[in-house]
Amino acid sequence: MTSRTPRVLALVALVGAGILALSGCATSAAAPASSGAGSPSSGAAATELDVDAGWLDGGRSVALVTYGSSGCVPTASDVTLQTDGSVAVTLADAAEDTVCTADYAPRVSLVTLPEGVDASRGLDLVVTYKDARGDTDLDAYAGGPVEEYTPSAGWIDDGTFAILTWGSSTCAPRVQDVAVAGDTVTVAFVEPPADKACTMDMAPRAVLATTPDASDDATQVTLTGGGGEFATPVTVPIAGS
Numbered sequence: 046m047t048s049r050t051p052r053v054l055a056l057v058a059l060v061g062a063g064i065l066a067l068s069g070c071a072t073s074a075a076a077p078a079s080s081g082a083g084s085p086s087s088g089a090a091a092t093e094l095d096v097d098a099g100w101l102d103g104g105r106s107v108a109l110v111t112y113g114s115s116g117c118v119p120t121a122s123d124v125t126l127q128t129d130g131s132v133a134v135t136l137a138d139a140a141e142d143t144v145c146t147a148d149y150a151p152r153v154s155l156v157t158l159p160e161g162v163d164a165s166r167g168l169d170l171v172v173t174y175k176d177a178r179g180d181t182d183l184d185a186y187a188g189g190p191v192e193e194y195t196p197s198a199g200w201i202d203d204g205t206f207a208i209l210t211w212g213s214s215t216c217a218p219r220v221q222d223v224a225v226a227g228d229t230v231t232v233a234f235v236e237p238p239a240d241k242a243c244t245m246d247m248a249p250r251a252v253l254a255t256t257p258d259a260s261d262d263a264t265q266v267t268l269t270g271g272g273g274e275f276a277t278p279v280t281v282p283i284a285g286s
Contacts, residue, residue, distance in 0.1 A: 094179030096172045099199035100284040101155070101209040101251070103191030104164025107183065108199060108207030108251055109134065109154045111174060116146035119174060121156045131169035132162060138175075153207050155251040188284040194247060196268060200261040200285035207253055208232065208266065210274070214248035216241065218271045223256040228264045230256070230283070234271030261286055 097110040111119065122137035134156055139145075162168065164186035171180045191197045194211045201207055210218055218234040225231075232254050237243075254266070264286040269278040 091173075091178040092176055094172055094174055094177035096170070096179040096181050097151075097201050098168075098170055098181050098183055099201040099207050100164065100183060100186045100188065101197050101199050101207060102249075103188065103197065104186035104284075105158060105191075106209065106249070107156050107158065107168070107170070108201065108209070108253075109136075109156050109170070109172065110151050110201050110205075110207070110253070111136070111154065111172075112149060112151055114145040115148050115150040115152050117143050118152045119154055121154055124156055124159055126159045126161050127171075129169075130166075131171055132156075132158060134170060134172045136172065136174040151201075151205065151253060151255075153251045153253050155209065155249055157249075184285070186284060188282055191281075196279055196281050198266050198281055198283045200283055201253070203260045204257055205253060205255045206230075206259075206261075206266070206283055206285075207251055208268065210250050210252075210268070211247055212250065212274060213243035214246050214250070216243035216272075217250035218252060218268075218274065220252060220254050221270065223254050223259070225256060225258040225263065228262065229267060229280070230254070230259050230263050230265070231267045231269065231278075233269050234275060236270060237272045 095112055099108045101108050109121070117139045119136035119138055121134055123133075123135040125133045127133055136154060158164075167185045168183045169180065170182065172178070196208065196210050198206055198208045216237060220232055221235040222233040223230060261283075263283060265280055265282050267278050267280045268275045
C-alpha cells in the first residue's frame, strides 16, 4: 500500500465504489415487491402504526385499538405466539362490500390470544396492518376470572375502555350514553328497532366506550339497555383499574 501514489489510490477507491453501487442496484431489482399480505414491503421501511390495547375476557383476549374509518374495522387474520413471549397480530381489512365512513376514529378489533400466553406476566403485542407496523404492551392482568360467554371490560387509556359482550353477531350493542358516578361507569346501549332480525348465534362483540369524565380510577361498569339483552343491568369490573 505504501508504494502506490495518491492518484492510484483514488482510482482504486472510485472503481470500488462503482462496483458496490452496481451491486446494490442489482439486489434491489431482485427483491420482491411485497413480503406478503398484511406485512410491510421488503424494499421500504414500514409506516408506524398507532395502536393501543386492553385486557378482556379474564385475560383470554385483548381489545386492539387502531385509528381509521369507524365503518371499516379490521379483523385479526393471524395471531401467533413468538419465541420471546410476545404475540404477533396481523390485521386484515373488513369485507370488500363494507361501506367505509369518511371519518378518522378509534376502532376496536378483538384478538383471541393463542394457547401459551400467560396474562399474569404482562404482554407485548406487535401489530402489522397493510404497510404499517406498531407495538404496544400490557401490564400483567390483575383482574379476577371471567366465566365464558359473560361480559367483561378493560381500560385502554384514560377515558376510554373496551366492552366485550356475547350474542347475535348481527345485533351487536351500540353505545348510546356513558355516565360516571364515583367509581362506577354506566353505559346505556341503543335500543334496537323492534322489527330487526337477529341471527341466533353466540359471537363475541367488542365496542369502545369513551367519556372525558372517567379515568382508569373507575373500577366497574354497569351495562344497560340494548333491548332485552341488558334489560336487567349487569355490572362487571373494568380490568386495568
